[in-house]
Amino acid sequence: xxxxxxxxxxxxxxxxxxxxxxxxxxxxxxxxxxxxxxxxxxxxxxxxxxxxxxxxxxxxxxxxxxxxxxxxxxxxxxxxxxxxxxxxxxxxxxxxxxxxxxxxxxxxxxxxxxxxxxxxxxxxxxxxxxxxxxxxxxxxxxxxxxxxxxxxxxxxxxxxxxxxxxxxxxxxxxxxxxxxxxxxxxxxxxxxxxxxxxxxxxxxxxxxxxxxxxxxxxxxxxxxxxxxxxxxxxxxxxxxxxxxxxxxxxxxxxxxxxxxxxxxxxxxxxxxxxxxxxxxxxxxxxxxxxxxxxxxxxxxxxxxxxxxxxxxxxxxxxxxxxxxxxxxxxxxxxxxxxxxxxxxxxxxxxxxxxxxxxxxxxxxxxxxxxxxxxxxxxxxxxxxxxxxxxxxxxxxxxxxxxxxxxxxxxxxxxxxxxxxxxxxxxxxxxxxxxxxxxxxxxxxxxxxxxxxxxxxxxx
Numbered sequence: 001x002x003x004x005x006x007x008x009x010x011x012x013x014x015x016x017x018x019x020x021x022x023x024x025x026x027x028x029x030x031x032x033x034x035x036x037x038x039x040x041x042x043x044x045x046x047x048x049x050x051x052x053x054x055x056x057x058x059x060x061x062x063x064x065x066x067x068x069x070x071x072x073x074x075x076x077x078x079x080x081x082x083x084x085x086x087x088x089x090x091x092x093x094x095x096x097x098x099x100x101x102x103x104x105x106x107x108x109x110x111x112x113x114x115x116x117x118x119x120x121x122x123x124x125x126x127x128x129x130x131x132x133x134x135x136x137x138x139x140x141x142x143x144x145x146x147x148x149x150x151x152x153x154x155x156x157x158x159x160x161x162x163x164x165x166x167x168x169x170x171x172x173x174x175x176x177x178x179x180x181x182x183x184x185x186x187x188x189x190x191x192x193x194x195x196x197x198x199x200x201x202x203x204x205x206x207x208x209x210x211x212x213x214x215x216x217x218x219x220x221x222x223x224x225x226x227x228x229x230x231x232x233x234x235x236x237x238x239x240x241x242x243x244x245x246x247x248x249x250x251x252x253x254x255x256x257x258x259x260x261x262x263x264x265x266x267x268x269x270x271x272x273x274x275x276x277x278x279x280x281x282x283x284x285x286x287x288x289x290x291x292x293x294x295x296x297x298x299x300x301x302x303x304x305x306x307x308x309x310x311x312x313x314x315x316x317x318x319x320x321x322x323x324x325x326x327x328x329x330x331x332x333x334x335x336x337x338x339x340x341x342x343x344x345x346x347x348x349x350x351x352x353x354x355x356x357x358x359x360x361x362x363x364x365x366x367x368x369x370x371x372x373x374x375x376x377x378x379x380x381x382x383x384x385x386x387x388x389x390x391x392x393x394x395x396x397x398x399x400x401x402x403x404x405x406x407x408x409x410x411x412x413x414x415x416x417x418x419x420x421x422x423x424x425x426x427x428x429x430x431x432x433x434x435x436x437x438x439x440x441x442x443x444x445x446x447x448x449x450x451x452x453x454x455x456x457x458x459x
Contacts, residue, residue: 128158
């Protein structure tokens with residue numbers, strides 16, 4: 001879901017800037033109610049959405065092998081849908097833009113005789129990390145196991161500081177899913193596309209973007225920040241309105257917002273430590289607390305029926321005047337609110353981009369995927385975040401103490417911190433790069449020109 005949102009937004013930008021193109025987004029078995037919030041006003045952008053039928057795959061768990069098999073099983077459906085699209089609409093096919101997890105579709109683009117491009121909804125630094133790891137593994141015999149849960153460091157051209165093994169994505173070491181093999185496969189395929197759009201901007205990641213110069217990597221186009229700033233609340237209008245009303249009653253920049261992504265959740269012991277840390281810090285807070293799914297089930301966290309049961313006794317009563325514990329949160333609307341002065345985040349790239357757009361300082365608490373290396377970059381390379389943890393993993397069993405939480409919150413809410421000053425400066429820059437004359441506006445135009453030049457002469 002974190003990939004679909006920015007994909008829809010970049011599609012709208014492309015359609016807006018290149019009127020001769022129409023765009024069709026093929027979506028693999030995503031519930032329609034989820035799409036509703038993302039597809040509003042898409043008719044005015046020459047964008048159509050095609051929801052593909054469900055496919056059967058053997059695995060029941062949400063894992064990289066499952067996703068890979070899911071994409072491969074969808075290839076015949078996409079093939080048929082593209083044939084139907086070109087037949088019924090007299091459409092001349094210009095190319096495929098694929099998600100970073102859908103590199104199997106490159107073969108289908110080749111089958112249709114059109115170029116493929118990649119939309120990378122993460123940082124340029126992480127793109128460089130993956131490609132560098134693949135190069136070292138394939139050509140210099142790098143043994144990734146040396147870096148598992150380790151302070152051993154690797155020099156990576158796209159990072160200003162050497163990267164410790166403890167922030168490498170944990171999937172690289174998971175033998176049950178063949179470890180790094182699938183990510184390495186994707187990286188090899190990345191090198192076969194005509195160009196890569198990345199959800200970032202030069203002024204944010206100048207070091208990472210410059211590291212691609214003179215390399216064998218396909219052209220990288222920094223076209224971000226790409227985000228949906230519309231404040232729709234979907235079907236949860238009542239709860240969202242109550243949250244925004246509570247924020248309206250808080251002083252400016254006084255509230256810490258804790259939110260850990262669509263898949264983020266905690267066990268009972270960790271919940272109690274967070275609660276004690278909030279209690280002792282004395283800061284106002286808005287805490288999005290979700291119930292973990294049953295182990296092994298391909299489900300997202302859900303809201304608690306009785307949230308008081310998992311919190312320390314008396315916590316809600318003691319913090320009633322300064323805090324609010326909720327389930328799902330309208331994250332964009334919350335970050336845009338003037339009362340929010342800090343964001344404890346899982347460091348998903350979308351969330352970090354949103355925090356920059358709205359100028360809200362971040363305290364890092366990564367949970368899964370590549371979030372640990374995002375936390376590392378934000379703290380060490382960019383100086384745009386405070387640390388609660390940099391290498392936390394939701395499956396590790398480690399408990400972050402109340403003291404660590406409290407100290408992180410105090411640093412986060414320091415109104416004179418260097419991080420807060422830098423974040424406000426980067427906020428101003430992020431608004432300028434997407435308008436005419438800005439670096440990302442120019443980069444997107446460059447991508448469109450290159451894409452038009454690559455259209456096959458005959459279909």
